[in-house]
Amino acid sequence: MSKINETELQMHYIELSRALLREAPSGQEHSFHLFTAGCQMNVLQSESVAAIMEKIGYTPKETEDADIIIYNTCTVRENANQKIYGHLGHLKNLKKKKPHMKIIIFGCMMQEPHVVEKIRKDYPFVDLVFGTHNMYKFAELFYRMMTSEGQIIDVWKESEDIVEGLPSSRKYFFKTGVNVMFGCNNFCSYCIVPYVRGREKSREPQDIIKEIEDLVKDGVTEIMLLGQNVNSYGKTLAVPVTFAQLLEQIEQIEGLKRIRFMTSHPKDLSDELIAVMAKSSKICHHLHLPLQSGSSRILKIMNRRYDKERYLDLVHKIRTAIPDISLTTDIIVGFPGETEEDFQETLDVVEKCDYDTAFTFIYSKRTGTPAASMPDQIPEDVVKERFDRLLSLVQEKGRAASSRFTGTVKEVLVEEESKDAGVLTGRTEHNLLVHFPGSKDLIGKYVNVSLDECKGFYYFGSIVNESE
């Protein structure tokens, strides 16, 4: 269900807030500082918040001595939470010196009742707290905060709504993320995302296509389709559509050059999707396919609904259909009950899959998830030792896998100037980073680059000729 009038309502609150700002006492710089933790979805939501703040009349600021401080939080692992509390402690002192400063904190962490309780008790100087389900009401909540006293807490348990057409800005003019779905229904036993993001809901294909068409008109040539489990896209729509069918429709958009997506859950990755990827000229040959564990026994307790053999078969099938594919993955070490034998199975899959990169995480106990109350939580020193062994294997294999293109010429989308003046950085369709000498006006363009030397996780190359 989408609420058409909701966008207009939020635009109205932007106007009201603008008027308020015009009346604000002189001497304030009208700046905001926005800090974002977590995944690409949070990055995208922050871009919308930033766009709204700029429309109201605030300017972004890198440092925390701004008039409005905004934190978009993540709670997938405990260490992200600790960082936020650390930041808040620091802000208390800043606010003492600058009483008109307002502090807003929102996102996944706020969906946890114990977090909100802590903020209410220990951080009363925070002005506004809201969650993931009412993010689209940012402008309205902001106006409420500016026109009232005391702490506002507005966290919803769930929402059916997908609100289209809110303002957004983007970091790069030529590439951006596009949400295709929200929430997650998988309930992997270690993961808090389904509790803080709610049930899976997909956007209508025509809304997605329209957004991408508009982005392309505005200069975007590369998009990253985002969802916690894109392979189950469309199942809950009134007229169901598969993710592969959506990709085929997006492929038709003229002017769009590259399509990426994440994340793919192995249990839902269909043969149809592999076939569409193999024949497409726009879908990049890169697949992020989280493994989590190589042990079938642990995968079962994790509720991942595939086992080691099925995962390896899937990788084999993908590599047969798309031989040059880049595979990346996520792995958790130290899930409750993980034995040395289980861990060896994980190392074995890493040996066999030739990942370009694997993101490795130490298991983090998340209150409210089934795994948090499982017996046999693994001692820290054992986990750390396994983690180090995994990391060195991942790095060694990653270096070998990434260097397979040495000496070839690949098309690179130029993203920015690197730290060294006159050296540009960009990415191949395989998502490999390339540094090469060139002039800044190539940013946003596609150039052919010879990948002369592999430096571990990136290449140093030279432009062969401009391909566009």
Ligand code: SAH
């Ligand atoms: N939807 C995506 C993952 C989102 S979270 C998927 O299913 O692949 C990103 C990664 O964080 C996960 O892939 C997992 O490896 C890691 N993660 C999630 N919960 C975790 C926990 N409790 N402890 C450690 N890592 C975790």
Ligand code: SF4
């Ligand atoms: Fe978490 Fe699993 Fe959903 Fe990914 S698929 S967000 S790991 S519950």
Ligand code: F3S
């Ligand atoms: Fe974190 Fe929420 Fe994303 S918990 S990983 S920001 S969905």
